[in-house]
Amino acid sequence: MELDVITNILYATIRTGTPLLLVALGEMVCEKSGTLNLGQEGMMLLGAVAGFITMYQCDNLFIGFTVAALVGVMASLIFAFVALNLNASQVAAGLALTIFGTGLSAFLGADYEGKTINALPTLAIAGFEHIPVLGKALFSQDAIVYLSWGLVLGAYLFFKYHRAGLAVRAIGENPSVGNNLGLPVMRTRYLAVMFGGALAGIAGAYLSLAYTPLWTQNMTAGRGWIALALVVFASWRIERVMLGAYLFGFASIMHLVAQAFGWAVESNLLAMLPYGATLIVLIMLSKNKQKLKMYEPMWLGKPWHKGH
């Protein structure tokens, strides 16, 4: 019985942490190239509504997630054009994108509130699912959870071993030097922003197609913002982004845990917990300022143009 509880907690932790992990991973890659996109929340909402509408109309999850990712990319391109080509303030452009995404998603989704769809099914990995405790928690998740693991691993290897990963980091440190050396600064930054957009779209769709398979206005509930903070406090390190996302997931399901163990805790306190706990832990981890500097993209948020 006890073991079952642990399995369930672990399972729910991962499910809850996954959308945050995806959007934070996308934002981290984007920031590594020196671009700060504050539009995550907006892109998530657009992805969520686009994914839900597509799913409702076509009843095909693959198409649903693909459309969500594409909508995220398109939204991120608006940002990229304004911030990278026109050199507008990245902060202002990102905030505008969030406001735009929030409004547009509410408008588009107005007719779909309360409608139901078939949720993303779990996909047990044969052979592993019967491992005690961990089997159900880790290997009976859905496809997007596995995708997020693949992306985390891929991004880790990309930044550690691939020349292109090195180039992204270098451009985030100093795009002018990168340009002098003949690195494709604009292309790299565009691709990084688009990657962020795609993951934000998928993360949003995960909320509306898997986590709570329905559409409601503002259903992301600030996860885009938490992801932004997560990237900073994880000091732009992938393993810490993952840790932070699951920590958030764990804290989010504390009310279930409290119920399971029969604790009586004020529910508002529990609702606050994920936001507070994630930030506190990551702030404690990022205390070492010297080390932080090694990972922080030094050009983050600053406009750049050729001949700068």
Next chain:
Amino acid sequence: MNNKYRLTMQEMTKQYPGCIANNDVTLKIKHGEVHALLGENGAGKSTLMKMLYGVVKPDQGDMFFNGRIMNIKEPADARDLGIGMVFQHFSLFETLTVAQNIELALGDLAGHSSTLAGRITKTSTRYGMPLDPHRLVSTLSTGERQRVEIVRCLLLDIQLLILDEPTSVLTPQEVDALFKTLKSLKKEGCSVLFISHKLHEVIELCDSATILRGGKVSGHCIPKNETSESIARLMVGDNTPISNQTRRALGTADFLTVNNLTTAAQALFETPLKNINFAVQQGEIVGIAGVAGNGQEELLKVLSGEQIQASSSAIKFKNTVVDALCPLKRRRLGLACVPEDRLGRGAVPTMDLAQNALLTSFDSGLVKNGFLVKQKITELANKIITKYKVKTPSFRTHAASLSGGNLQKFIIGREVEQSPKLLVMSHPTWGVDIGAQVAIHEAILKLRDEGCAVLVISEDLDELYKICDRIGAICDGKLSPILNTDTVPLVQLGQWMAGDFSDVFNNQPKVHTPQGALA
């Protein structure tokens, strides 16, 4: 096109709004020669190089490389042709290692990263500038960073190496090593374009020279057949005074004393100061030489009060301990400070000159009952502009739109006009043309003669030897002894800059000042 030239730039013209940066400039470099490109700041050297390296598009003109027309759209094209460039401001990523930096620049030519480290070690030793491929660039000295840049070019099998003011950041010993490398490159047939304004180096190293003035070619010469003075004339024209005699002075009483000053590093790339002792007397100029990044910035910060040391008592103005005092209180005790960074620290770029004058002078009657006295502020600004020959349309001009030299004259004038008791300056003539340099040096000397204590932190050894009464060097946060300038030969100072303070007591009595361009 004639094939005996490695590079020919024919009648290059580039116009920016309001100025012609290059007007009909022709530059020819032979195979295996070291060619100097000379000129003051603003003469058009950088623009010409930027066009050659594909950073800027020329309005007119043709470029030929080995007799074939060049079509260069971006730096990568120049590199593919075999042109390597070492920028004055290094193109390095601080948070990456030497090998990673080189790998990024070489692209596909880098091969597999595991073999690259070996190639770096091999090439760098062969040319006499050893490098550890696995070190982080942020931990390298300036001289070592320059080696990374050069080795990066050498790995590409280049035919033309462009060096933009390469020696301004090196100790004399490092300069010698660099010249050896360049000479061996030359023997292998590689051409070198050497951009500099240090004329004695050009005479020592270069086979031929092209001189620019005001965006036009003002002359060609064989440096070995010329003197520093004759070349300087070609650079500045006939009307500018290019030399002024300086006189050494003896100080009277200590004004600034620093005892056992030690600081902790605040951030990753800072150099902590270690047990620093020195004094500056009224009526003398003390110079501190050193390669950038050896604690100069940190020293300036603790002296100016930008960084306050609450619990120490190392710094004294006369008899007042000032460690814990904010900049304003130090200023009221007679400190004036000219930081290295003109736009941002020395002046506010988006404020006009009158407002910038007010920034540090508001104690001298410019404010009444908390209100600004407009008339007096403009009077002061106009006074500084006329007295220090600042070229500007009016006092309403924004600081950002002045050239570096003019803004520096204004900042120094602002500080000098307050008749400080101690003036601390960092790189007072960095990037300033010769005319302005002479004016700034005159102002500093005059202030000294009036009894002010002056501390100059600079990388320009010619300048230090010219104006300082006593001289020392800083390396890795430690300060060498400070001795009378005329008893410190250049070799000795070079050793100090490299951190070797041992030879102090075997000082050769022979006076040996550098053959400075303008000394």
